Every structure is written in structure tokens, then in C-alpha cells.
Amino acid sequence: MDSFLIQGGQRLAGSIAVSGSKNSALPILAVSLMTDAPCRFGNIPLLRDIQTQVKILNTLGIESVWKGRVITTRVADTYNSTAPYELVKQMRAGVCVLGPLLAKRGEAIVSLPGGCVIGERPIDLHLKGLEALGAEITLDHGNIHAKAPKGGLRGAEIYLGGKFGSSVLATDNVMCAAVLAKGTTVIECAACEPEVVDLAECLNAMGARIEGAGSPRITIHGVKKLKGADWDVIPDRIEAGTFILAGAITRSPITVAGCRPDHLLAFFDVLRQMGIRTERKANAVKVIPVDLWKGTEVVTLPHPAFPTDCQAQTMALMSLAQGASTLTERIYPERFMAAAELKRMGAKISVANGVALIQGVDKLSGAEVMASDLRASAALVIAGLAAQGETKISRVYHIDRGYERIEERLRKLGARIQRIAGSPEPAAAKTAEA
Ligand code: EPU
Numbered sequence: 001m002d003s004f005l006i007q008g009g010q011r012l013a014g015s016i017a018v019s020g021s022k023n024s025a026l027p028i029l030a031v032s033l034m035t036d037a038p039c040r041f042g043n044i045p046l047l048r049d050i051q052t053q054v055k056i057l058n059t060l061g062i063e064s065v066w067k068g069r070v071i072t073t074r075v076a077d078t079y080n081s082t083a084p085y086e087l088v089k090q091m092r093a094g095v096c097v098l099g100p101l102l103a104k105r106g107e108a109i110v111s112l113p114g115g116c117v118i119g120e121r122p123i124d125l126h127l128k129g130l131e132a133l134g135a136e137i138t139l140d141h142g143n144i145h146a147k148a149p150k151g152g153l154r155g156a157e158i159y160l161g162g163k164f165g166s167s168v169l170a171t172d173n174v175m176c177a178a179v180l181a182k183g184t185t186v187i188e189c190a191a192c193e194p195e196v197v198d199l200a201e202c203l204n205a206m207g208a209r210i211e212g213a214g215s216p217r218i219t220i221h222g223v224k225k226l227k228g229a230d231w232d233v234i235p236d237r238i239e240a241g242t243f244i245l246a247g248a249i250t251r252s253p254i255t256v257a258g259c260r261p262d263h264l265l266a267f268f269d270v271l272r273q274m275g276i277r278t279e280r281k282a283n284a285v286k287v288i289p290v291d292l293w294k295g296t297e298v299v300t301l302p303h304p305a306f307p308t309d310c311q312a313q314t315m316a317l318m319s320l321a322q323g324a325s326t327l328t329e330r331i332y333p334e335r336f337m338a339a340a341e342l343k344r345m346g347a348k349i350s351v352a353n354g355v356a357l358i359q360g361v362d363k364l365s366g367a368e369v370m371a372s373d374l375r376a377s378a379a380l381v382i383a384g385l386a387a388q389g390e391t392k393i394s395r396v397y398h399i400d401r402g403y404e405r406i407e408e409r410l411r412k413l414g415a416r417i418q419r420i421a422g423s424p425e426p427a428a429a430k431t432a433e434a
Contacts, residue, residue, distance in 0.1 A: 001423055004393040004407055006384035007416035008366055012252035014413050016243050018259040019045040019404045020069065021236040024195040026053050026093045027172040028202050028233055032062050032073035033100040034176065035206060037228030039073045044233065048401045052091045056083050060097060078105055085111035085142060095123060098146060099173030102135055103180040106148040117373045119334035125160055125167045129174030132156040133181050155183030155222055164331055165302045166191040172199055178220040179208040190218040193303040194234060194263045202231040237263040239403060241310040242378045247287030248276045249317050249386040254413055255286045266306040270298050270314065274321060295325035295360055312338035312379035319347035320386060321360035328355045338376035341369040345387055366391040374402040381406065385415055
């Protein structure tokens with residue numbers, strides 16, 4: 001298991017480019033299952049989770065060639081429609097092949113994702129939406145078995161809200177299934193995340209007829225078939241947010257390039273409340289460093305509100321704020337794994353009932369800490385960059401799932417961060433969280 005060794009306290013300078021969005025690329029690659037034609041997907045980030053998704057697609061009969069940032073695919077056979085536990089347990093997002101498989105092949109067997117480190121992650125909304133389209137769903141031997149009725153899926157009106165609001169991957173799955181269904185589907189309480197819009201626009205470019213993506217009501221007029229895809233995924237807004245926070249916490253005037261600031265408005269609002277200024281252009285953000293910033297109150301909610309995937313990294317910044325902050329997690333109330341490790345670095349944080357109370361301190365001090373999930377690991381890197389002395393972060397395979405060679409890219413900004421090679425990774429006890 002590799003570790004990172006960080007010598008904190010360095011000012012950063014220069015520009016860092018954002019990669020393609022992991023959470024857009026994962027469902028978009030799955031549309032290769034919905035067409036007989038070859039597909040080309042560009043701006044694909046070089047990440048562990050993408051490798052896992054490609055392996056899942058290969059198992060389902062999709063041949064792929066991955067060159068640089070482009071993946072091309074072609075359907076080799078349509079016989080196997082089973083996504084196995086071995087792969088889905090490595091990455092929860094593997095479940096997003098369910099809708100595409102059901103839509104095109106009329107049948108899908110996808111392993112149920114298991115327990116997840118960031119809390120309970122049910123898939124009831126995915127199943128409810130697909131059932132509304134006429135699918136017959138059974139759960140046995142740890143698998144979801146979905147079958148389209150004779151005559152195929154039929155359009156329907158579907159309310160897809162759950163107790164935590166909308167669901168990104170449930171919206172993706174139901175939208176994909178509805179694209180090839182007969183008639184019109186209306187999804188109410190659809191997720192509005194930019195990644196849902198990216199998927200809808202990719203499908204429309206293939207011949208789908210989807211309206212309203214990005215709003216809570218998506219209307220899908222079913223079509224008989226789709227052409228191949230030729231699509232570049234959007235920049236990763238969570239990676240952009242993470243790098244902006246790295247600039248803010250190290251008081252460094254870095255530029256985060258190749259991003260979409262319009263996807264991060266709630267995030268910028270929080271920075272503004274904390275007294276951190278940024279200069280925004282259409283595709284870049286420059287951090288205007290300040291010496292001191294103040295605490296604030298943040299609530300994570302579905303888009304367009306503050307994203308849960310930036311919560312842990314923001315906690316690192318709040319740890320060094322003047323005064324107190326609160327972080328209320330309304331999507332994953334248990335997603336506070338960063339707190340205990342940040343406390344090892346001198347942060348003052350208490351967590352109860354889905355709320356973290358952070359009392360700002362003057363300095364963090366380097367320590368040995370352990371990465372426990374993707375975004376908590378990113379928070380530890382950010383904290384390590386600002387801390388006095390040396391921070392050693394173990395189990396950084398978590399961060400490799402979602403950030404491409406983060407240490408090399410931060411080093412180009414002047415950060416002193418090294419990867420120390422270690423022993424192979426342990427087998428996952430729980431499904432990886434993304
Ligand atoms: N939920 C249900 N029932 C369902 C599905 C979800 O109650 O059937 C609940 C969840 O328990 C959670 C909330 O709805 O409280 C939102 O979950 P959602 O379904 O939106 O999560 P997801 O689609 O499985 C994606 C991202 C996550 C990100 C969330 C929220 C991908 C591949 N993953 O997951 O990304 O946190 O949306 O924005 O798009 C990450 O990248 O670190 C990551 C975890």
C-alpha cells in the first residue's frame with residue numbers, strides 16, 4: 001500500500017489543469033451497451049475507477065481500446081448480461097450498467113453493491129424507477145435480476161425522490177432505460193447534477209430525445225435505436241474544488257485551469273462567506289490568497305447546493321479558520337471519516353448526528369494519518385500541505401480511485417509531496433464508495 005509523504009508549509013504557484021469528470025465518465029461509458037455501433041469517449045480521466053468500469057463493460061461483451069484520454073468501444077457479443085460481484089464490489093458505480101443493459105438487451109443481472117464506507121447506500125430508487133417502466137425485478141443470491149416485459153419497457157410517470165432527495169445514479173439508470181422504452185417517460189425529482197446533464201447530452205447526440213436534464217423534471221421520448229457515441233466528458237468539478245481549496249489553505253495564488261466554474265456556484269458562495277476570494281473566467285479559477293479566513297455554516301444537499309463530495313476537503317480549510325464552523329451532511333450523515341484523522345493533526349472537530357462542529361485553530365501539525373475513503377484522503381492531502389512539518393498519509397489507493405497522479409500534479413505547483421511505494425492493497429471489506 002503506497003503512502004504520501006508531505007512536507008507542509010510550502011506556498012504553491014502556477015497553474016493546474018483539471019481532468020475529465022470521473023462521475024460523468026462512469027455512466028457515460030455504460031452507454032456503449034445501448035447501441036450496436038462503435039463509440040468514442042474523450043477526456044476520460046486515467047483512474048482506478050474507470051479501469052474497473054472498463055473491466056465491467058468487457059465482461060458484458062464490450063471490447064475497448066484505451067489510448068491516452070480516449071476510450072473506443074465496440075460490441076463483441078450480447079450474450080453475457082451479468083455484472084459480477086467481484087467487480088461491482090470494487091466500485092459501487094458499477095450499478096450504472098443496469099439501466100443500459102435492461103434497455104438494450106431486455107435483461108440485466110447486476111450484483112447488489114454491498115455496504116459502503118460512507119454510510120448506507122440503498123438502491124431502492126433505481127429499482128422503483130425501472131419497475132415503473134415495466135421491468136420485473138427480483139433479488140436473489142446477492143444479485144439484482146431485471147427483466148423487461150414481453151414487448152419491452154414502456155414509458156411512465158415516475159417520482160424518483162427519496163428520503164435524502166434525488167439520486168444521481170438512479171436518475172441515470174432510469175433515464176437510460178427510458179431512452180429505448182416505448183412512449184414518453186417523465187422523471188420527477190430527478191437529480192440535477194452536471195453529470196446527469198452530460199449523460200443526457202451524450203445520449204441526445206446518439207439520437208435520444210431527452211428534455212429537461214439539469215432540472216428536477218426530465219422528459220424522455222422513447223426511440224427505437226441509438227447511433228454510436230462520440231463524446232468528450234465534462235471537467236471534474238470536485239477535482240477543481242479540491243485544487244481551489246489546496247490553493248486557499250496554503251495561501252497561494254494558483255490557477256485551476258480547464259474547469260467549469262459554473263458547476264460550482266454553491267461552493268464559491270461558501271468560499272466567499274469564509275472571506276476567500278477567487279477570480280473566475282469561463283474555464284479557469286484563480287485563487288486570491290488571504291492570510292486569515294473565517295468559519296461559516298455549510299449544509300450539503302443535492303446539486304445545485306453544496307456538494308457532499310467537497311465536504312471533507314472544506315473541513316480541512318475550516319480547521320484553520322478564525323472562529324467556529326459547522327458542516328451538516330444531508331446526503332451521507334455518516335460521511336465524516338476525515339474528522340478523526342484531521343484531529344490527529346491538531347484540528348478541533350466534534351461530530352454528532354450528521355453535523356460536524358469545527359473550532360478553528362491557528363495551525364495544524366504534520367502527523368501520521370490514514371486515508372479511509374476517496375474524499376477524506378483528499379482532505380488529508382490538503383491539510384498536509386498546510387500543516388507544519390511532515391505528514392504521512394497511508395492507504396492512498398483510495399485517492400488514486402478519483403484523482404489522477406495527484407502528487408505529481410501538486411509537485412508541479414511547488415508542493416513537497418512524494419509517493420512511497422508499499423505492499424499490495426488489502427482486499428476491500430466493503431464496496432468502495434464512489
Ligand atoms: N439513495 C436512496 N436510494 C437510492 C439511491 C440513493 O435513498 O436508491 C440516497 C443515498 O443513500 C444518498 C442519496 O440518496 O443519501 C444520494 O445518493 P446518490 O444515489 O445520489 O449517490 P450515487 O448516485 O450513488 C453519486 C456519486 C457520488 C456522490 C453522490 C452524491 C457517482 C459515480 N457517484 O453517487 O460520488 O457522492 O452521487 O452527489 O456519480 C465520490 O465521487 O466520492 C462519490 C461518492
